[in-house]
Amino acid sequence: xxxxxxxxxxxxxxxxxxxxxxxxxxxxxxxxxxxxxxxxxxxxxxxxxxxxxxxxxxxxxxxxxxxxxxxxxxxxxxxxxxxxxxxxxxxxxxxxxxxxxxxxxxxxxxxxxxxxxxxxxxxxxx
Amino acid sequence: xxxxxxxxxxxxxxxxxxxxxxxxxxxxxxxxxxxxxxxxxxxxxxxxxxxxxxxxxxxxxxxxxxxxxxxxxxxxxxxxxxxxxxxxxxxxxxxxxxxxxxxxxxxxxxxxxxxxxxxxxxxxxxxxxxxxxxxxxxxxxxxxxxxxxxxxxxxxxxxxxxxxxxxxxxxxxxxxxxxxxxxxxxxxxx
Numbered sequence: 001x002x003x004x005x006x007x008x009x010x011x012x013x014x015x016x017x018x019x020x021x022x023x024x025x026x027x028x029x030x031x032x033x034x035x036x037x038x039x040x041x042x043x044x045x046x047x048x049x050x051x052x053x054x055x056x057x058x059x060x061x062x063x064x065x066x067x068x069x070x071x072x073x074x075x076x077x078x079x080x081x082x083x084x085x086x087x088x089x090x091x092x093x094x095x096x097x098x099x100x101x102x103x104x105x106x107x108x109x110x111x112x113x114x115x116x117x118x119x120x121x122x123x124x125x126x
Numbered sequence: 127x128x129x130x131x132x133x134x135x136x137x138x139x140x141x142x143x144x145x146x147x148x149x150x151x152x153x154x155x156x157x158x159x160x161x162x163x164x165x166x167x168x169x170x171x172x173x174x175x176x177x178x179x180x181x182x183x184x185x186x187x188x189x190x191x192x193x194x195x196x197x198x199x200x201x202x203x204x205x206x207x208x209x210x211x212x213x214x215x216x217x218x219x220x221x222x223x224x225x226x227x228x229x230x231x232x233x234x235x236x237x238x239x240x241x242x243x244x245x246x247x248x249x250x251x252x253x254x255x256x257x258x259x260x261x262x263x264x265x266x267x268x269x270x271x272x273x274x275x276x277x278x279x280x281x282x283x284x285x286x287x288x289x290x291x292x293x294x295x296x297x298x299x300x301x302x303x304x305x306x307x308x309x310x311x312x313x314x315x316x
Contacts, residue, residue, distance in 0.1 A: 068281050
């Protein structure tokens with residue numbers, strides 16, 4: 001599978017989707033004006049991945065900030081991984097949050113309430 | 127002569143505004159078109175000034191968060207007084223701080239026929255506690271769709287949830303067609 005490797009900007013996140021090396025990560029900031037345009041290739045990539053996923057996928061979210069439009073798209077991403085779980089493949093979401101950012105931890109917990117995927121919460125400092 | 131008088135009037139206005147801003151500890155005032163570029167610029171200015179002021183990271187992040195949601199609301203939903211001028215989304219933005227909190231005030235023109243629904247939404251959000259807001263947010267994320275304008279219908283819920291304060295709002299009728307919508311969000315300084 002092709003590798004997606006997008007470098008973040010002031011309003012878009014870093015994205016690494018690399019099946020070969022088992023690296024799946026979205027990090028940084030996500031507040032693009034047009035979330036659909038930014039995330040469309042990412043959602044498409046995940047659709048492709050879902051057809052032949054690894055036995056175990058560890059997906060890292062290490063977001064410093066995301067706007068509400070992005071929060072909806074993040075749920076769409078998680079729902080796609082939920083399907084992968086339903087097809088008997090292991091998926092773990094590693095949800096990183098700054099130790100002072102309770103809002104970011106809560107956001108992760110809200111997603112964990114909605115989707116049937118195990119979440120690991122990982123706190124970090126500066 | 128007239129020109130001179132006008133000029134003097136402007137200087138007076140500029141000075142008064144400067145004084146008002148200083149006494150009321152206003153960090154930022156803007157009136158004009160609100161675009162993604164403006165949103166990025168303002169949030170970054172505010173972020174830098176908060177960093178300098180040694181405000182806690184949590185408060186900085188919340189102010190940033192509220193600004194992004196408010197500005198993106200304007201750039202997606204603001205209407206205009208002039209029917210022909212549909213392209214530009216304009217609004218006012220003001221950020222000020224006092225001893226106990228930051229206020230983020232935004233204002234924009236909105237069509238009168240949208241007012242009842244908007245008001246009902248805001249009142250509903252204000253009627254909920256933290257848990258209720260979280261439930262509504264999750265439900266809206268699940269059931270909602272990203273609109274053509276790129277919104278998810280989550281902005282007000284998010285602001286109320288993260289600030290822990292009620293949203294304060296007002297509608298001033300401008301003409302038979304449009305009103306001015308003012309929203310004040312409050313972020314407590316710990």
